[in-house]
Amino acid sequence: MKKKVSIKDIAAQLNISITTVSLILNGKSKQVGLSEAQTERVLKYVEEIGYKPNMLAKSLRTGKTKIICLLIEDIADPFFSTVAAHVEELLNQHGYKIIYGSTKNQTAKAIELIDLFRDRHVDGFIICPPEGLESDITGLLNEHIPLVLFDRYYKAIDTDTVIVDNLESSCKAVNYLIDHNYKNIGFVTLDSEQTQMQDRLQGYQKAINDHGFTPYIKKLSFSKVNQSGIDDIVLFLTENPQIDALFFGTNYLTIKGIEAIDRLKLSIPGNMGVISFDDHDVFKLFKPGITAMAQPLLQISEQMVNLLLEQIEHTGSDRKRKKIIVPAIFKERQSSVSKAE
Amino acid sequence: MKKKVSIKDIAAQLNISITTVSLILNGKSKQVGLSEAQTERVLKYVEEIGYKPNMLAKSLRTGKTKIICLLIEDIADPFFSTVAAHVEELLNQHGYKIIYGSTKNQTAKAIELIDLFRDRHVDGFIICPPEGLESDITGLLNEHIPLVLFDRYYKAIDTDTVIVDNLESSCKAVNYLIDHNYKNIGFVTLDSEQTQMQDRLQGYQKAINDHGFTPYIKKLSFSKVNQSGIDDIVLFLTENPQIDALFFGTNYLTIKGIEAIDRLKLSIPGNMGVISFDDHDVFKLFKPGITAMAQPLLQISEQMVNLLLEQIEHTGSDRKRKKIIVPAIFKERQSSVSKAE
DNA sequence: ATTATTTACTACATCGATTGCGTAGCAAGA
DNA sequence: TCTTGCTACGCAATCGATGTAGTAAATAAT
DSSP states (O other), X not given: OOOOOOHHHHHHHHTSOHHHHHHHHTTXXXXXXXXXXXXXXXXXXXXXXXXXXXXXXXXXXXXXXXXXXXXXXXXXXXXXXXXXXXXXXXXXXXXXXXXXXXXXXXXXXXXXXXXXXXXXXXXXXXXXXXXXXXXXXXXXXXXXXXXXXESOOOTTSOOEEEEEOHHHHHHHHHHHHHHTTOOSEEEEEESOOOHHHHHHHHHHHHHHHHTTOOOXXXXXXXXXXXXXXXXXXXXXXXXXXXXXXXXXXXXXXXXXXXXXXXXXXXXXXXXXEEEEXXXXXXXXXXXXXXXXXXOOHHHHHHHHHHHHHHHHXXXXXXOOOOEEEEOOEEEOOGGGOOOOO | OOOOOOHHHHHXXXXXXXXXXXXXXXXXXXXXXXXXXXXXXXXXXXXXXXXOOOHHHHHHHHXXXXXXXXXXXXXXXXXHHHHHHHHHHHHHTTTOEEEXXXXXXXXXXXXXXXXXXXXXXXXXXXXXXXXXXXXXXXXXXXXXXXXXXXXXXXXXXXXXXXXXXXXXXXXXXXXXXXXXTOOSEEEEEESOOOHHHHHHXXXXXXXXXXXXXXXXXXXXXXXXXXXXXXHHHHHHHHHOTTOOEEEESSHHHXXXXXXXXXXXXXXXXXXXXXXXESOOHHHHXXXXXXXXXXXXXXXXXXXXXXHHHXXXXXXXXXXXXXXXXXXXXXXXXXXXXXXXX
16 A cells, blocks of 8 residues: 655655755746756656645645536436536546536526535536526626536626527427428427527527417426426327427427327327427437437537636636537438428 | 635634634534634624635645545446436535546546546545456555445455346346247347446346257447447348347447347337347337336445445444445336237 | 643644745856 | 856745644632
């Protein structure tokens, strides 16, 4: 069992000062004019004994932890876990580790987590914010803590943000259904004020209005999707039997919807055209394949990491915050093929 | 923009010593005999200004970080992300945060990550180890760092471990197929020496041998599953047309298998019975539902967290290491219903 | 009145690094 | 000989906490 060696032990062993060792280890030997010989000697010895600096001490002193906090809804959700995987990979390339927290879309939990990680002095945050976090986000901004929001944002706060073009994409998806001969298109969404859901709703409404169609909108409460989601959709469809296609606001709503449609013994796309916002592994495997408006997760992750690194590197205060909107990708599958007249 | 207050500022403000503040904040006021009045005063003030201790300094001093490292194959895999979600939740209840890393099942990446997190002084590890990590694991044990392995383990090293009864479960699954009239049952697995895959293979072989059947085994290389997995399985089935059922060693193999079967225009379970080791969201939604031997993820997570906390709390060296084997759960669906004679 | 005990705190070293400032040693220029 | 200027390094403060050992004052015991 090896005991941990500190910079002090090294200095003692080599009969030099701690300062010298530290400077050499931080590559400042040239800068401060330490001799080649000494530098070599220290580097060689350090290598030999496999010394690893204590990151805690380092962080305490420098104020940098090289840890980024990723705050998402739920790590078990494929959308978020995929983003997490990408962000992890990308940030690793820059020497950052990532620590994450699942908010379950609950304001209180999110606030608690932000506090906790701020206490741990993470170097930055990537956050998919639930509702009602305005003041906490503002707090982070005021302390100049690097921060990127994604998937949704707050209209009232100027933050670096990465989202998809929710409105446009939704509009396109609904137009696609209209073009394929569906006449009564319903929209199943969350009862949420969050920007992404609002924009998707508006996209739906725009497409419907543009064609003078009748809107059919069902809003489910986030917390009840798992309990009564299927029942709610069954009811919605029963009450509106004329509906011949459904557009879903998120992938888990689509999954509930598929089960509901199945329960009503309706066939996809024969009786019911389906398009999902957000893709899912299931959708391409499912028979018929479920058409989806997919978010380009790698691209989103890259943009987020870039924005975050920009902030970390840019210590001045004159940087302009950026909102990046990436286009969603339409994955055409069989659940939305042309309806027979 | 509020500046961070330290324990020193508090002491100065209240005209008392740093020690006193620290003692009170750590709830030792009674123990060391500080006056009620003083205690109240400090607590009240601390509350007022919303002081948060610097965890870095605390950790540096105490050697505890209250962070646990979860090392898994891939956070984007639903098996691991679900475990991650459970572990996070459970450990949060005990005041621990979790930091994770995806090894992609690569030895080098895993070693690097373990090193990194050890440097960061995490209080413990939960690891799903790739092959060839024996010496690193031994290293952790020697340093008495709390450690739990899961999903697989090293036969040569005595560690706390949580796994499912891979051999038994696999045997049961294959027996189920046999009982349902399938005669030529293939096993699609990974070309891996890891215990979980070996045990599943042995379970398969036992069931096949017990009935005097012919084994058909296809081993895919982990790294190539995504590229050529489907083709490989198609080939395997083409070369062995008598196969009437497949047992898959992991859920992602099953997914490849389903696509392969689909490509061959075979129907499940009509032409091909299917059972998967490991469940997946897709499987219950799929038509027909895919029968699976599911791992009880919450139970596994609970056991891991328990073992880890035991180690953290048990500072003596006489603790006996535990291997916990939890039973898998058979999820009977339609992909394995009785074959017509 | 003197010593012992208790009460209520405080001083200081420490964890393992970083870093601004200081300086010894030596050669060259004045 | 003395100042100046390098070169090559060291001292000590600091980050923000913890915890041991100690002390001053008040009270109790003898």
